[in-house]
Amino acid sequence: MNNYSNIPLQASNNGADEYILNMGPQHPSTHGVLRLVLKLEGETVKDIVPDLGYVHRGLEKLFENRAYGQIIPYLDRTDYLSAMNNEWAYVMAVEKLMAIEVPQRAEFMRVIFAELNRIMSHLLWYSAYGMDVGALTPLLYAFREREEIIDMVEAACGGRLTHNYYRIGGFRQDLPKGFFDMLKKFISHFNDKVDEYEALLINNVIFMKRAQGVGVLKKETAINYGVTGPNLRASGADIDLRKQDAYGVYGRLDFKACLRDNGDTWDRCKARMAEMRESLKILKQCMDMIPEGEVMAKVPKIIKPAAGEVYTRVEGPKGEVGVYIVSDGTEKPYRIKLRQPSFSNLSVIKEITIGHKIADLVAIMGSLDVIIPEIDR
Amino acid sequence: MIKYVSEIIKGIISLMQGLGVTLKHAFRKPITLQYPDVKADLPVRVRGRLVMPIDPEKNDNRCTACNLCVKACPNLSIRTEKVVEDGKAKPKAAKYNYNLATCMFCNLCVEACPFGAIIMSEEYELAVRDKSELMIDLVAEKYVLKGKKEKYFLTKYKEE
Amino acid sequence: MDFKKLLWDLFYDTGKPLSQFYAWAHNLWMQTGLPGFILDVFFQLVIAVVIAVFIALNAIWIIYYERKFAALLQIRKGPNRVGPFGLFQTVADTVKMLLKEDINPDKSDILTFWAAPFIIFAASFGVFLVIPFGNGLIAGDVNIGMLYVLAISGLAVIGILSAGFGSNSKYSLIGGLRSAAQVISYEIPMVLTVLAVVMLAGSLKMSDIVAAQTGNPLKWYFIPQIVGLVLFLIAGNAEINRGPFDLPEAESELVSGFITEYSGMKFAMFFLAEYTNLFLTSALAATLFLGGWQGPFLPPVVWFMLKTYFIVTILMWARWTFPRIRVDHLMAFSWKILLPIALLNLLITAFLIKVI
Ligand code: SF4
Ligand code: SF4
Numbered sequence: 001m002n003n004y005s006n007i008p009l010q011a012s013n014n015g016a017d018e019y020i021l022n023m024g025p026q027h028p029s030t031h032g033v034l035r036l037v038l039k040l041e042g043e044t045v046k047d048i049v050p051d052l053g054y055v056h057r058g059l060e061k062l063f064e065n066r067a068y069g070q071i072i073p074y075l076d077r078t079d080y081l082s083a084m085n086n087e088w089a090y091v092m093a094v095e096k097l098m099a100i101e102v103p104q105r106a107e108f109m110r111v112i113f114a115e116l117n118r119i120m121s122h123l124l125w126y127s128a129y130g131m132d133v134g135a136l137t138p139l140l141y142a143f144r145e146r147e148e149i150i151d152m153v154e155a156a157c158g159g160r161l162t163h164n165y166y167r168i169g170g171f172r173q174d175l176p177k178g179f180f181d182m183l184k185k186f187i188s189h190f191n192d193k194v195d196e197y198e199a200l201l202i203n204n205v206i207f208m209k210r211a212q213g214v215g216v217l218k219k220e221t222a223i224n225y226g227v228t229g230p231n232l233r234a235s236g237a238d239i240d241l242r243k244q245d246a247y248g249v250y251g252r253l254d255f256k257a258c259l260r261d262n263g264d265t266w267d268r269c270k271a272r273m274a275e276m277r278e279s280l281k282i283l284k285q286c287m288d289m290i291p292e293g294e295v296m297a298k299v300p301k302i303i304k305p306a307a308g309e310v311y312t313r314v315e316g317p318k319g320e321v322g323v324y325i326v327s328d329g330t331e332k333p334y335r336i337k338l339r340q341p342s343f344s345n346l347s348v349i350k351e352i353t354i355g356h357k358i359a360d361l362v363a364i365m366g367s368l369d370v371i372i373p374e375i376d377r
Numbered sequence: 378m379i380k381y382v383s384e385i386i387k388g389i390i391s392l393m394q395g396l397g398v399t400l401k402h403a404f405r406k407p408i409t410l411q412y413p414d415v416k417a418d419l420p421v422r423v424r425g426r427l428v429m430p431i432d433p434e435k436n437d438n439r440c441t442a443c444n445l446c447v448k449a450c451p452n453l454s455i456r457t458e459k460v461v462e463d464g465k466a467k468p469k470a471a472k473y474n475y476n477l478a479t480c481m482f483c484n485l486c487v488e489a490c491p492f493g494a495i496i497m498s499e500e501y502e503l504a505v506r507d508k509s510e511l512m513i514d515l516v517a518e519k520y521v522l523k524g525k526k527e528k529y530f531l532t533k534y535k536e537e
Numbered sequence: 538m539d540f541k542k543l544l545w546d547l548f549y550d551t552g553k554p555l556s557q558f559y560a561w562a563h564n565l566w567m568q569t570g571l572p573g574f575i576l577d578v579f580f581q582l583v584i585a586v587v588i589a590v591f592i593a594l595n596a597i598w599i600i601y602y603e604r605k606f607a608a609l610l611q612i613r614k615g616p617n618r619v620g621p622f623g624l625f626q627t628v629a630d631t632v633k634m635l636l637k638e639d640i641n642p643d644k645s646d647i648l649t650f651w652a653a654p655f656i657i658f659a660a661s662f663g664v665f666l667v668i669p670f671g672n673g674l675i676a677g678d679v680n681i682g683m684l685y686v687l688a689i690s691g692l693a694v695i696g697i698l699s700a701g702f703g704s705n706s707k708y709s710l711i712g713g714l715r716s717a718a719q720v721i722s723y724e725i726p727m728v729l730t731v732l733a734v735v736m737l738a739g740s741l742k743m744s745d746i747v748a749a750q751t752g753n754p755l756k757w758y759f760i761p762q763i764v765g766l767v768l769f770l771i772a773g774n775a776e777i778n779r780g781p782f783d784l785p786e787a788e789s790e791l792v793s794g795f796i797t798e799y800s801g802m803k804f805a806m807f808f809l810a811e812y813t814n815l816f817l818t819s820a821l822a823a824t825l826f827l828g829g830w831q832g833p834f835l836p837p838v839v840w841f842m843l844k845t846y847f848i849v850t851i852l853m854w855a856r857w858t859f860p861r862i863r864v865d866h867l868m869a870f871s872w873k874i875l876l877p878i879a880l881l882n883l884l885i886t887a888f889l890i891k892v893i
Contacts, residue, residue: 154420154423201860358791396854396858
C-alpha cells in the first residue's frame with residue numbers, strides 16, 4: 001500500500017499507531033522543494049528520510065563546459081542567500097591556481113560584501129524561522145533591514161539576489177559613490193534592530209520553551225556528519241574558518257567566533273543572532289581600514305590556469321563553502337566540485353529529530369537553516 | 378513553588394517585551410512601496426534587460442559585430458549577423474538576436490564588449506504573453522536610453 | 538406616541554419598544570383566530586435572519602479590521618486597492634470564494650466532510666441567541682444563558698473532528714485531534730473563570746450579569762476579576778483556535794490542519810466561523826467583565842461594540858506577536874498553570890463574597 005518508491009520506510013503493521021506521513025515537496029515549511037518522509041506514532045517522529053533532488057540542475061557538469069570567468073554567475077544560484085560568499089570561494093580558488101595577488105582595497109571590499117551577505121542570510125533565516133514557529137510578524141521586520149542591505153548591494157553591483165560581483169583578481173567595479181554613507185547609516189541602527197528581533201521571537205518564553213533542549217546536536221555527532229557554520233559553533237566546537245584560515249584580510253580584523261555550549265535549537269538561533277552583531281563589528285572595522293586604490297589585479301584576458309588542482313574554502317553564512325577545481329591547463333576547468341554546507345547540515349536531521357514531535361521537526365529543520373538549491377545543486 | 382511562580386512571572390515579562398516591540402512598530406510609518414504606482418529609484422548600475430542603445434553622436438548603435446559578447450555569454454543568449462556596408466571599413470551587426478528567456482542578467486556580455494555598444498537597461502518588468510516575444514532583435518529595436526542610464530552609457534560606464 | 542421618545546427608546550432602551558411592538562402584533566394576530574405559534578415562529582425566523590446578516594456583515598468588517606491591524610503592527614499598509622481604503626477587499630475575496638470550484642477529495646467521507654462546516658458555523662451561530670447587544674436587545678434571554686453559551690460553543694469541536702476525519706488526509710486528522718484535545722482542556726479553566734463571575738452576579742442569565750455590574754465602571758467585574766479576565770481571554774483564544782493557539786491549523790506543520798482539503802464556499806464557512814467566534818469570545822468577555830452594553834452618553838449598542846472591538850484588538854495583537862505553542866506545552870499550560878490559577882481565583886472570589 002505504501003509505495004514510496006525509493007524511500008525505504010515502512011509503517012510496521014503490528015504497532016497499529018504508526019503511519020507514514022509525506023511532508024513535501026510542496027509544504028509550507030520545507031523551504032522550497034524538500035521532501036521528507038516521516039514515520040510517525042501519534043505526533044512523535046519515529047523515523048525520517050529526506051528525499052533530495054527536486055531542484056537538481058547539474059551545475060557541476062555545466063561548469064565543465066564554461067570558461068573560468070563564466071562560472072561565477074552560476075554560483076549565485078546554488079545558495080542564493082550567500083551568493084557573495086560562494087563567489088568568493090570560487091574566485092579565490094582560481095586566483096590560487098594562477099597565483100594572482102588581489103589588491104588590498106578589493107580584499108577589504110570582499111570582506112564587506114561577505115559580511116553584508118552573512119547578515120542578509122541570517123535575516124532571511126530569522127524571518128523564515130519566525131514563520132516556521134508560527135510568528136508572522138518577524139518576517140516583515142527582518143525584511144525591512146534586509147531590504148536596506150540589498151539596496152546597498154544593488155547600488156554596488158546592480159543585482160539584488162544574484163550579484164555576480166566578484167571577479168577573478170578583484171572586482172568588476174569599484175564601490176559606488178555614497179556607499180559608505182549607506183553603510184554607516186545601516187551600522188548605526190542595526191544593533192537596536194537585533195535587540196528587537198531577540199525580544200520579539202528569540203527570548204519569547206513560548207519560543208524558548210519550544211527550542212531549549214530540543215534537537216540537541218552533540219559536538220561529536222556534528223563533527224562526524226561534517227556539520228559546519230553556526231550549527232557547529234552552537235554545539236561548542238570552536239571552528240570558524242575566518243579565524244582558522246584567516247583568508248582575505250580576516251587576520252587583521254578583530255572579532256570572535258560565536259560559540260554556544262548546548263547545541264540545541266535555541267543555541268543555534270542565539271549563535272546566529274550573535275553572529276549578526278559580530279558581522280556588524282567587522283563591517284565597522286573594514287569601513288575604517290579600507291585603503292584607496294585599484295580593485296582589480298592584472299589578470300590575463302583569457303584565463304588559462306596551469307594544470308593542477310586546488311581546494312579553497314570560505315566561511316559562508318551556513319558553513320564551509322568549498323570549491324575544488326581540477327584544471328587541465330585549458331580555458332575550461334576539467335572538474336569542479338562544490339562542497340556546500342546545507343547538504344551536510346541536513347544529513348544530521350535524522351540524528352536529532354527522532355523522538356520529537358512534528359512541531360519540533362519543523363523548528364529543528366528551520367534552525368539548521370538549509371537551502372534546498374544548495375543541497376541539490 | 379517559588380520556581381514555579383518566578384517562571385510564570387519571567388514568562389509574562391518576556392511576553393510583554395514582545396508585545397512592546399509590536400506596539401512600538403504600530404506607531405512607525407509603513408515601509409510599503411506601492412509598487413505599480415510608485416517605483417523605486419534604482420541605482421545606475423542596476424541590471425535590467427540587455428539593450429543596444431542608439432549613440433546620438435553616430436545616430437546608430439556602436440556594435441561592430443565582433444562577437445566578443447557572444448563568446449562571453451555563459452548561456453548562449455546572443456547571436457549576431459554581420460554585414461559590411463558598401464564604402465565603410467567597419468562591419469555592422471545586421472541582426473543582434475537576444476534571447477530574453479535564457480538570459481540570466483549577469484552583465485558578462487556588457488563587460489566583454491570593447492566598444493560599449495550594449496548595456497543593461499533599467500527595464501525589469503519583462504513578462505510577455507507569448508514565448509516568441511522573448512526573442513528580441515536589438516538592432517531593429519533602436520532603443521533610446523533615458524535618464525541616469527543614458528549618461529552612464531554615453532560616458533562609457535563612468536559615474537560622476 | 539411621542540416620536541422623539543420612541544427614537545430615544547429605540548437607542549437607549551431597545552427592549553421596551555420591541556416588546557411593545559411584539560404585544561401589538563400579537564394582539565392583531567390573535568384577532569384573526571390563527572394559532573399563535575405561527576407568529577412566534579415567524580418572529581424567530583426574522584431574528585435568525587437578522588443574526589445571519591449581522592454575522593456576515595460583521596465578519597466582512599472584522600476580517601478587514603484584522604488585516605489592517607496586522608498591517609499596522611507589521612509596518613505595512615494592508616488592503617488598500619479594492620474600494621476606498623480597501624474596504625471592499627473582503628467582499629471581493631468572498632466573491633472569489635463563492636466562484637471557486639468546490640472540491641471533494643477522493644475517498645473522503647462525504648457525510649462528515651460536508652457536515653463539518655455547517656456544524657462549526659451552527660455552533661457559533663447559536664451562541665448569538667444570548668448575547669446582549671444592548672438594553673433589552675437580546676434574542677432569547679434564557680435564564681441559563683452562560684451555561685447555554687458554554688454548551689453550544691463546545692459543539693464546534695465535533696465539527697472540527699468531523700472535518701479532520703472526513704477529509705481523508707493525515708494532516709487534517711492530526712489537526713482535528715489536536716483541536717479536540719485543546720478545546721476540551723481549555724474548556725475547564727474557562728468554565729472556572731466564568732463561574733467566578735457567575736458567583737459575583739448570582740445568576741447565569743446574561744441580562745442579570747450585565748445588570749449586576751451597574752453603570753458605574755468601578756463596579757465592573759474586570760476590577761475584582763482581573764485575573765479572571767486574563768484567564769478568560771487566554772482560554773477563550775485557545776478555544777477558538779487562534780494564534781498563538783492555532784495548532785489545529787498550524788500552517789507550518791500541518792499545512793492548514795483540518796481545513797487543508799476544503800475549498801470554495803466550505804472554506805469560506807470555516808473562515809466565517811473563525812471570525813464569528815473571535816467576535817463572540819470578545820463579546821462574552823465584554824459582557825462578563827466590562828459591564829456589557831453599559832456606559833455613559835453613547836447608546837448601549839455602540840458601547841457594546843466598542844468594548845467588544847477593544848477585546849478583539851487585544852486578541853489580534855497577541856496573535857500577530859507570539860509564536861505558536863507546541864502541542865504538549867499547550868496541554869501543560871492549561872493543566873499546570875491556567876487550572877490552578879483559575880481554581881485559586883475561584884476560591885478567593887468565593888471567600889471574599891462570603892466575607893464582604
Ligand atoms: S547578461 Fe549574461 S546571460 Fe544575458 S546575454 Fe549577457 S552574458 Fe548572456
Ligand atoms: S555588442 Fe559589442 S561585443 Fe557584441 S558584437 Fe557588438 S561590438 Fe562586439
